[in-house]
Amino acid sequence: MTFTLAIVGRPNVGKSTLFNRLVGRKLALVDDQPGVTRDLREGDAKLFDLRFTVIDTAGLEEVTDDSLQGRMRRLTERAVEMADVCLFLIDGRVGVTPTDEVFADILRRKNAHVIVGVNKSEGKAGDAGAIEAWSLGLGDPIRLSAEHGEGMDDLYDILRPIG
Ligand code: GDP
Numbered sequence: 001m002t003f004t005l006a007i008v009g010r011p012n013v014g015k016s017t018l019f020n021r022l023v024g025r026k027l028a029l030v031d032d033q034p035g036v037t038r039d040l041r042e043g044d045a046k047l048f049d050l051r052f053t054v055i056d057t058a059g060l061e062e063v064t065d066d067s068l069q070g071r072m073r074r075l076t077e078r079a080v081e082m083a084d085v086c087l088f089l090i091d092g093r094v095g096v097t098p099t100d101e102v103f104a105d106i107l108r109r110k111n112a113h114v115i116v117g118v119n120k121s122e123g124k125a126g127d128a129g130a131i132e133a134w135s136l137g138l139g140d141p142i143r144l145s146a147e148h149g150e151g152m153d154d155l156y157d158i159l160r161p162i163g
């Protein structure tokens with residue numbers, strides 16, 4: 001049986017970078033600049049011997065602060081409804097921000113099956129972020145580096161019983 005994983009979280013935490021790594025193609029755009037990726041993007045993911053569908057939630061990057069909440073809420077809710085499991089990414093070098101808390105609330109309200117991923121955790125960079133991520137109350141965070149491919153074995157261990 002296969003499943004659908006939605007990668008959610010605020011702009012710039014590395015969702016598209018992870019999507020690209022899982023899909024193995026440059027399907028999602030990655031950019032330092034806001035305003036590049038849009039809406040929801042679906043791809044066929046491969047993680048070792050696991051195959052599943054992955055959704056990248058984009059489309060939040062171009063909105064202004066006052067419309068961010070409504071827009072990200074709708075997009076994230078759509079992704080959650082399509083997904084069996086959500087990978088909620090935060091930036092381990094930044095820690096938990098108020099915007100991350102808003103996403104956590106959306107996921108809680110939706111009763112989503114959530115995995116917390118502390119991205120940008122290559123080396124020791126994510127140590128503080130990983131500790132802070134506990135405060136989200138969404139379970140045991142895993143440390144990832146989408147860019148450097150670290151933590152993919154931990155992600156696999158969590159996803160394998162689902163797939
Ligand atoms: P998104 O807005 O959540 O889709 O984030 P992107 O995937 O577009 O990445 C935003 C920025 O973070 C880009 O400059 C990426 O290169 C960078 N980035 C993504 N993953 C990592 C990571 O694991 N480590 C570091 N240091 N940077 C990363």
Ligand code: MG
Nearest residue numbers: 015016037058
């Ligand atoms: Mg993106």
